[in-house]
Amino acid sequence: MTRLFNDPAAFADEALEGFTAAHRRWVRPVTGGVVRAGATPAGQVAVVIGGGSGHYPAFSGLVGRGLAHGAAVGNVFASPSARQIHSVAAAAHAGGGVLLMYGNYAGDVLHFGQAAERLAAEGIETRTFAVADDISSAGPDESAKRRGIAGDLPVFKAAAAAAEQGLPLEEVLRVAERAGGRTRSFGIAFSGCTLPGADHPLFTVPEARMAVGLGIHGEPGIGEEPLPTADEAARLLVETLLKELPQDLTGPAGQRAAVILNGLGSVKYEELFVVYRKVAALLGEAGVEIVDPEVGELVTSFDMAGVSLTLTWLDDRLEELWRAPADAPAYRKGALDTPGPDQDGEPVTADGQDTAVPVDNAGPATPAVPAASDASRRAAATVLAALDAVARVVDSHADELGRIDAVAGDGDHGIGMRRGSTAAHRAAAEAHRLGAGAGTVLSRAADAWADKAGGTSGALWGSILRALGTALGDQDTPDARRVAGGVTEASAAVRALGGAEVGDKTMVDVLVPFADALAAATAEGLPLTGAWDRAATTATAAAAGTADLLPRKGRARPHAEKSLGTPDAGAHSLALITRAVHGALLDHH
Amino acid sequence: MTRLFNDPAAFADEALEGFTAAHRRWVRPVTGGVVRAGATPAGQVAVVIGGGSGHYPAFSGLVGRGLAHGAAVGNVFASPSARQIHSVAAAAHAGGGVLLMYGNYAGDVLHFGQAAERLAAEGIETRTFAVADDISSAGPDESAKRRGIAGDLPVFKAAAAAAEQGLPLEEVLRVAERAGGRTRSFGIAFSGCTLPGADHPLFTVPEARMAVGLGIHGEPGIGEEPLPTADEAARLLVETLLKELPQDLTGPAGQRAAVILNGLGSVKYEELFVVYRKVAALLGEAGVEIVDPEVGELVTSFDMAGVSLTLTWLDDRLEELWRAPADAPAYRKGALDTPGPDQDGEPVTADGQDTAVPVDNAGPATPAVPAASDASRRAAATVLAALDAVARVVDSHADELGRIDAVAGDGDHGIGMRRGSTAAHRAAAEAHRLGAGAGTVLSRAADAWADKAGGTSGALWGSILRALGTALGDQDTPDARRVAGGVTEASAAVRALGGAEVGDKTMVDVLVPFADALAAATAEGLPLTGAWDRAATTATAAAAGTADLLPRKGRARPHAEKSLGTPDAGAHSLALITRAVHGALLDHH
Known part of the structure; x- marks a missing residue:
């Protein structure tokens, strides 16, 4: 549960203050959120993301070079208002237009849409894109109704990296659409978070059970099953996602994918690694080549216990954008200024054999024993x-x-x-x-x-x-x-x-x-x-x-x-x- | 609680396998742990860290350029054995000798000491350093008995950055000693973690109470107090640490400090930011200049609910080493290869006024109202x-x-x-x-x-x-x-x-x-x-x-x-x- 706060009503504002105080090398505060601390080259498209508080690193932790130009930050689990979004976007705008990006929730769709209208009315060319990666939230025939969860990150990053390359607004939007169309997530949960000042969690799951198809605000899942082993959980996540490939793929074999195993808050790193071990092996068995995997907390829900798997099916262009460097408070990637021998950028492959390298903790083979009486x-x-x-x-x-x-x-x-x-x-x-x-x-x-x-x-x-x-x-x-x-x-x-x-x-x-x-x-x-x-x-x-x-x-x-x-x-x-x-x-x- | 595992006895090994599968750009597995994936320049001192599993990013997540050369990884909450440490150190050694670094726990002291003896017997010059930053675990007169907690990071980093600069072993050890002598931590906790396969947490704290003086393995604290507000928690952490300055400092005013606000696992980012907001303000009021603060999960204890504050009192040399770039799976810092306008490296200062920049979420001042009948x-x-x-x-x-x-x-x-x-x-x-x-x-x-x-x-x-x-x-x-x-x-x-x-x-x-x-x-x-x-x-x-x-x-x-x-x-x-x-x-x- 969330225990450390002052006035619960001030929680989101105070968290944003503390966040900016700790990260002034990357961001500066503006009305409604944050923008990059440094200047954006004139004419570059500004990618402005946003959503409710409580999902860190989403959304303020993803502002910095190679990632977003600004983030509008709403109250706890609530969309920022159109005025806040407008304010952040106006501050981030560098003359190249604005792409507003957010998870596909009714409140965000409304407010970002209103903000886009206001920006356009002021002569700032603006487009919007809602990430809808959660396959449990609607069927494939209604994919526009799906929620956005951890797939936010690869879609934001693809568009932002394209903006960083100097592409015009329409092309940046097309990159977002392509990345969004090839990104799928699926998750499981064991308990909901308890919001600041609340006395009970948003949902509970009976002991030794799990909810299938998590939502990151405590939305109920689509089913309940017995608590799995780590390997069983990995199999459920992988097999569910492999059932719904992008239409232009005939099968997973030979495909490349960005892979994100995301912890929601209190499923911790070592557990995620145990699950990832099997995820990598299963994807390897299916012939999928894993590119720059991420295993950690990228989109959270306070201390919710849950884990989701995201796959972004890459083409050459999306792979280039996924691999591109980034330097944000909570997401840093890319070469240091003095490249060393481990900076060769070789693709990391997963072929089953290769990913689950057995760690020889038992030591070398037992040597022969000395002669004895x-x-x-x-x-x-x-x-x-x-x-x-x-x-x-x-x-x-x-x-x-x-x-x-x-x-x-x-x-x-x-x-x-x-x-x-x-x-x-x-x-x-x-x-x-x-x-x-x-x-x-x-x-x-x-x-x-x-x-x-x-x-x-x-x-x-x-x-x-x-x-x-x-x-x-x-x-x-x-x-x-x-x-x-x-x-x-x-x-x-x-x-x-x-x-x-x-x-x-x-x-x-x-x-x-x-x-x-x-x-x-x-x-x-x-x-x-x-x-x-x-x-x-x-x-x-x-x-x-x-x-x-x-x-x-x-x-x-x-x-x-x-x-x-x-x-x-x-x-x-x-x-x-x-x-x-x-x-x-x-x-x- | 830890829910996702297969055989609890295999948890640590499987977590290490998954970790290495996800981070092969940075590390490769060896018997007993991991070493950097890339080569170390010949003659460079190898900094080899280690400890039990369950504390990620400590210890395997801190291996990479600018940080450790290798990490020996023990079972859950158990020191790696001397043989494991020896194996990792021998693989990491590049001809410049080895500095073994670890938290000050009896088991680690024993095993790293034994490993040092074996390495020395094989002609590899080896020194050891135990981090002892937790001021709640023993009084100032018995500081050698203190435990190592989140202070591990700045002390490891200082020594590793010195090694990266090409300093000889004795000087790298002196850097470790100076950083260790100027690093203090203090923490509070609300509940212990539940280990893989266990059916109860290592400790519990009554509702609306907190334990003062946390240990990262469920060691009992030194006292119990009512649950504080975030601001009260910040004040307790800061005031406790300011009471015990290094002996050569006459007061905090005008001093510089690396600041780490560390979450133990389920005290999440937004809560940490709310607490940090006040930590920065209080340090500013005391005249302390904050350098490159870190607010996040650096040394954890599975899903334990707790938070600790670490201060490393910097001199020019330690500041240079703290600011130096690093590229490890869980700790990345430093300029990208194409520096931009936000990469100027200006010191981040905290002067009370400055750190708690009010975020103007209320929007601009209310404009005058139009005339009305x-x-x-x-x-x-x-x-x-x-x-x-x-x-x-x-x-x-x-x-x-x-x-x-x-x-x-x-x-x-x-x-x-x-x-x-x-x-x-x-x-x-x-x-x-x-x-x-x-x-x-x-x-x-x-x-x-x-x-x-x-x-x-x-x-x-x-x-x-x-x-x-x-x-x-x-x-x-x-x-x-x-x-x-x-x-x-x-x-x-x-x-x-x-x-x-x-x-x-x-x-x-x-x-x-x-x-x-x-x-x-x-x-x-x-x-x-x-x-x-x-x-x-x-x-x-x-x-x-x-x-x-x-x-x-x-x-x-x-x-x-x-x-x-x-x-x-x-x-x-x-x-x-x-x-x-x-x-x-x-x-x-």
């Missing part, structure tokens, strides 16, 4: 069983670990530990399958844990497993004292890495007494299982001791000065793991 | 009373009108009518005070209604009042027949403007029979009040008749083909108004 390979089986037990206990306690972590941290300890321990077990199993010794199994598990878990716990657990692996090696039989020595080194590594000491209320409070108890028990001659059992009991008691009121150290964790009432999440998970490993040792005894 | 001036008093009655009845029915409109439209009919009728009454009162006749009072009211209401209803009501004003004029006594003639002309104007006819289920269905009834009654010789009474009764019946199932016309209103059950909002408001005007006529009889 039979004894170490047998020990590796026990290590693998222990790592299996670790992954299981972490998985079954992940929610609890998250809740404990949320008391003083960001609540993701359980998620990270689950990712790390699962990946560690998988990497260990692969190494074991390849005949690795205990040391290599542990070091592979260490890398996988750190890679997949990320965060602090990932680094610390990576260093624990690595220290253990180094201590065990791939040749010797890992007896109890060697294991205890490895745990002692792991304890030292964690302290060095994390900078924490006993008493700081971290996992070090558990790891140090555990290591000490294990070393003492093995020094007494206890076998590994018995020694580990005793040390694990020590660990559990120590974890409970982290639950009191004292501050805890650690960089960038400033909010821990409170009574936790529960043990530290890292300490608690370590204690759980020591107990689980004991179970695995007993089984493999 | 005494009779017409007396009639103007009745017109004014009628407009007062109109504004009152609309105000008291605005919510009802909105609900009716929401059945088939966007629900803003009540808001628009209230804005229009209020402005019309105010303009009429001013004209009346200046001695205007009935015609001028009506035409001034007409302009104000159209300007302030916007939308379709604004245009139509503007044309109704204008037609009436023209019919009444400023000289003659407006008798019943003249009024009826004006209403008939208003009816014709509305049909011409809106393109609707009787039966289309719009206000025309009411206006036409009203005008006809009024004309018939006055032809019978009824006085105005009696004639108007009869016509208003006709209007009320006609409005009810718009509530049935037939389709209604009108451009870009495709969703009206449904049983409304309630009258059309525009028809209903017209009927209400005719009745209210009758009351005013009776009073002034």
Whole structure:
């Protein structure tokens, strides 16, 4: 919802004031809106766009070289008045006439039409063009009734780039008509925005459902369906748009298209990228060549949750205009003044294979494992069983670990530990399958844990497993004292890495007494299982001791000065793991 | 909440795939993240940034010329692993060494530190720098413990611009340290984000409250306060940051600062502009010169509702680096290849007076009113009373009108009518005070209604009042027949403007029979009040008749083909108004 405002009635005016204050390099305020801050060459057609407030970057954010010459800015979701449009257009006019452009809504059609009449009466040659790209708002036989949504941008840009090239008014209008005729959009929504000062959203969609065929002012959609996965959403958007090609195209294969995946406000960038990944692949499969795609927020509706896909089917001329540079507050494109090696302007193609380049986050192919003794390979089986037990206990306690972590941290300890321990077990199993010794199994598990878990716990657990692996090696039989020595080194590594000491209320409070108890028990001659059992009991008691009121150290964790009432999440998970490993040792005894 | 995903565990990887597919002009994927698509000049220091996913544009969106050379991308809200960072840095390295930069979180500190060690061990000179700008996360005496939030951007950019200039590694590091030491941020939040696959947000704030001192991963703030107005929020942000200047500054007056007002995800652009309007004014009052401000989403947390303010206190060198061009997927700055008149690079100053330039949406100063007869001036008093009655009845029915409109439209009919009728009454009162006749009072009211209401209803009501004003004029006594003639002309104007006819289920269905009834009654010789009474009764019946199932016309209103059950909002408001005007006529009889 929209929360930050002063007087709701003044919202649109105050937003425009703040916008111009922040962007005076690009725009200057005039009655009714903004025009470019710099002069327009005499005789150039002025492209003046406009519409209601609440759709930023539309419309004021699209004023600047290569884009609009001015924008008339109405109240929230309301067309600017004819007088406002007239005022902006008169200020933007540079002697070449005016093209008024806007989304196809009844109010805008009326006011821009009235403004055009007034401008013409004053001797300023004026044409109008309403963008009507939303295919859900009327059938193909009534395409003149369609609303304008994110297709505003490519149509505005085509006409403005043509004006920038010095074309006369009639030709700029023809470019707008051609771009408009080849631009289609379709969207889905999950919730409407709440206007400044209102106490409820313009519309709601039941949980786990979506509205199909969004409007950017809270207009109801044309249907409702279950919430899709990102890939299903991409398929719906692409397939719907591919059903209605411009009449002169026999099919999508071999065609080029400008592609805009537009977020309406609170469907955010990472979600848009996940959807775009599939959009690009599907268009690639259909043989469509994607030109300069845009994935982001271009036409919004405050914090509405929705996403739309726009395709502009390009010919050579439209492609040139779509690729042309632009420099507006919210849309910048084109070469810097000192072109570099990445400025070659090569077309970006999408051929399915190419667009969904798999990102090799798993790292390079697993290298062969070093030679190992039979004894170490047998020990590796026990290590693998222990790592299996670790992954299981972490998985079954992940929610609890998250809740404990949320008391003083960001609540993701359980998620990270689950990712790390699962990946560690998988990497260990692969190494074991390849005949690795205990040391290599542990070091592979260490890398996988750190890679997949990320965060602090990932680094610390990576260093624990690595220290253990180094201590065990791939040749010797890992007896109890060697294991205890490895745990002692792991304890030292964690302290060095994390900078924490006993008493700081971290996992070090558990790891140090555990290591000490294990070393003492093995020094007494206890076998590994018995020694580990005793040390694990020590660990559990120590974890409970982290639950009191004292501050805890650690960089960038400033909010821990409170009574936790529960043990530290890292300490608690370590204690759980020591107990689980004991179970695995007993089984493999 | 985050709704569009496939497997939540694959979210970060799939987002990165989609991101690279959309931005191959700028970046190419490598294990662990992305690097610039183009080559870096040999010997240039490589600035490699990184952190968890979920903060776009941080971090992958900030890779490109003038900004980072590579970004290591971790899982959702988790540091990338040392191996991932190492992989990205090795790919980005161009022989000049590597500066690793990241926000100051324990996990990032660990993993980037480990990666630096590995790079150094391979002979790649490497330094690290953690941004710690969030002043709410630790006191000034513990500033090394602070978290990194939106201050990442100016600090990354300073170092990267220095690298682009060819400075050696130690000097690039010194730039990072100087920029980091002079960058402070502070934020407020209203709700946390909901991670992909999670069923609840990371944190919640009670309604009408805000958390002070936000963290970008859902870390709890340092306090809770009542929800502020936009101006109050601006004051809190500015005053908090001005309390902690760099030690070498004796006060803010005369200092220059880069200013970033950052939205966390669902505090949207218009809200940010309303807040920025006051931020700029307050900084101006304090004597701070604002340099190249940024108002938008630079470091996010999915759809978290929050906003933060960042100030980087500039010296000449830091200003040069902040102003330097950049061309990254989500941050572009600098001249196009063909500089135009708006590319002069003049500093943007903020001096209170200057930043909050009042946008003159009210239009030019009211011109003097034309001469009017005494009779017409007396009639103007009745017109004014009628407009007062109109504004009152609309105000008291605005919510009802909105609900009716929401059945088939966007629900803003009540808001628009209230804005229009209020402005019309105010303009009429001013004209009346200046001695205007009935015609001028009506035409001034007409302009104000159209300007302030916007939308379709604004245009139509503007044309109704204008037609009436023209019919009444400023000289003659407006008798019943003249009024009826004006209403008939208003009816014709509305049909011409809106393109609707009787039966289309719009206000025309009411206006036409009203005008006809009024004309018939006055032809019978009824006085105005009696004639108007009869016509208003006709209007009320006609409005009810718009509530049935037939389709209604009108451009870009495709969703009206449904049983409304309630009258059309525009028809209903017209009927209400005719009745209210009758009351005013009776009073002034």
